[in-house]
Amino acid sequence: MGRVANRSAGLLALALLTACSLSGAANESKELPGAVQRQPPVAVTPVDKAANVATDQPVVVSAQGATLKSVRVDGGKAGRLRGVLSGDGTRWRSTSTARPGASYTVTAVTVDTAGKQSETTSSFTTVKGDKTFDIQSITPNRDDTGLTVGIGMPVMIAFDKPVSDRIAVERNLTIRSSKPVEGAWHWFDDSHVDFRPQEYWPAYTKVRLEAKLAGVRGGQGLYGKRDVTLDFKIGRSQITKGTTDEHVLTVRRDGKRIRTMPMSAGQGGQWKYYTTSGVHLAMSREPVTVMTSPGIGPGQSGYYQLTVYNTVRISNSGEYVHSAPWSVGSQGNSNVSHGCVNVSPENAAWFIKNTLIGDPIIITGSPRKLEPTNGWGHWQENWKEWLKWSSLKAGPSITF
Structure with a gap:
């Protein structure tokens, strides 16, 4: 009995000693200067080491139990990705498009409730691109x-x-304006996309186009080459109206009539020299233009070649408002032109000086209608027709 009691006492002492030793070691580990600290959880998308990431996939950084002090997404020669931070400081999302075939490093710095900072890094690579596309003209x-x-x-x-990939491209085309407008993009084919408001622009509006296309997917293996920004202004409101029946052009500026000009339009006849009816836009202002009969060569009946002055182009089919001293006697009473709108030299000089590119010039009364694709016949389509060729829904411009 005595030996058993002594053995039990020894085991109890050993257990107590062991327990005290473990407790002491645990306390000491908290005090060690090189001890591993618990990091606030940070989630990054795309995940670390992800490959073949789509260029338009957003980078998202989220923090729990801490706030994001800074987030940096660096692509080296491909540049950095811009982004926005949520109001509570716990979520960051990229707003720009990555470049194809690039490697990006995400560096996020968080601050916990005790004020301690921690850093998290992650990396990913984007899908490779075979070709690039660019804006040829605006x-x-x-x-x-x-x-x-x-x-x-x-x-x-x-x-x-x-x-x-019209949707991806159109999604990255933004119109900003100083006055709100409702507008939409319209694809005429895979190489041409145009924007117009539902109604005419308000006069004296400032407009900015932001084409953020660098890295945007345009098709299989095809990615945008660069971003482009364009600023322009809308001038005063000027609309010119004329009818082939009454032979008069009336110019109104900001709602007030400022000039009336006798005119002569297309004579029709066997050559069908009609001035098209519809909403034309002033496309160019040319001091001198050489005009040649369409589809009729030298020596053929009906051939002509004329040098005319002070011309304002209104279609791609050769229609102009221009000086025509030879038809002054017919201007205001009959149609004798080959399809252009003839006015006197004095009126032509005034008109070219007082016209802006994009001014509406509306002609009515002719049996030939202006086609939407004939020059800038955009306003020949009603709003419902215009929206048929938009890849996204219409919406208001972003005001600034």
């Missing part, structure tokens, strides 16, 4: 317009390669 442009344009002016973009 209208309006400084060379043609001086960037102050009429109230009917559309924004017209031509790409150097056809794009098949």
Whole structure:
């Protein structure tokens, strides 16, 4: 009995000693300067080491039990991705598009409730691109317009390669304006997309196009080359109206009639020289234009070649408002032209000087209608027809 009691006492002492030793070791580990600290959980999408990530997939960084002090997504030569932080500081989301074939590093710094900072890093690579597409031209442009344009002016973009992913491209085209407008993009084909408001632009509106296309997917293996921004202004409201029946052009500016000009329109006849009816836009202002009969060569009946002055182009089919001293006697009473709108030299000089590119010039009374694709016949389509060729829903411009 005595030996059993002594053995039990020894085991109890050993157990107590062991328990005290473990407790002491645990306390000491908390005090060690190199001890691993618990990190606030940070989630990053795409996940670390992800490959072949789509260029338009947003980078999302979320923190729990802490707030995000800073987030940096660096692609080296591909540049950094911009982003926005949520109001509570716990979620960051990229707002720009990544470049194809690039490697990005995400660095997020968080601050916990005790004020302690922690850093989390992650990386990913994007899908490789075989080709790039670029904006070949934008209208309006400084060379043609001086960037102050009429109230009917559309924004017209031509790409150097056809794009098949219209939704991705259109999603990255933004119109900002100083006055709110309802508007939509319209695809004429895979290489041309245009924007117009539902109604004419308000006079004296500032407009900005933001085409954030760098890295945007345009099709299989096809990605946008760069971002483009264009600022322009809408001038005063000027609308010119004329009828082939009454032979008069009336110009109204900001609602007030400022000039009336006798005119002569297309004579029709066997050559069908009709001036088209519809909402034309002033496309160019040309001091001198050489006009040649369409589809009729030298030596053929009906052939002509004329040098005319002070011309304002209104279609792609060769229609102009221009000086015609030879038809002054017919202006105001009959139609004798080959399809253009003839006015006197004095009126033509005034008109070219007082017209902005994009000013509406509305002609009525002719049996031939202006086609929407004949020049800038955008306003020939009603709003419902215009929206049929938009990849996204219509919406208001973003005001600034």
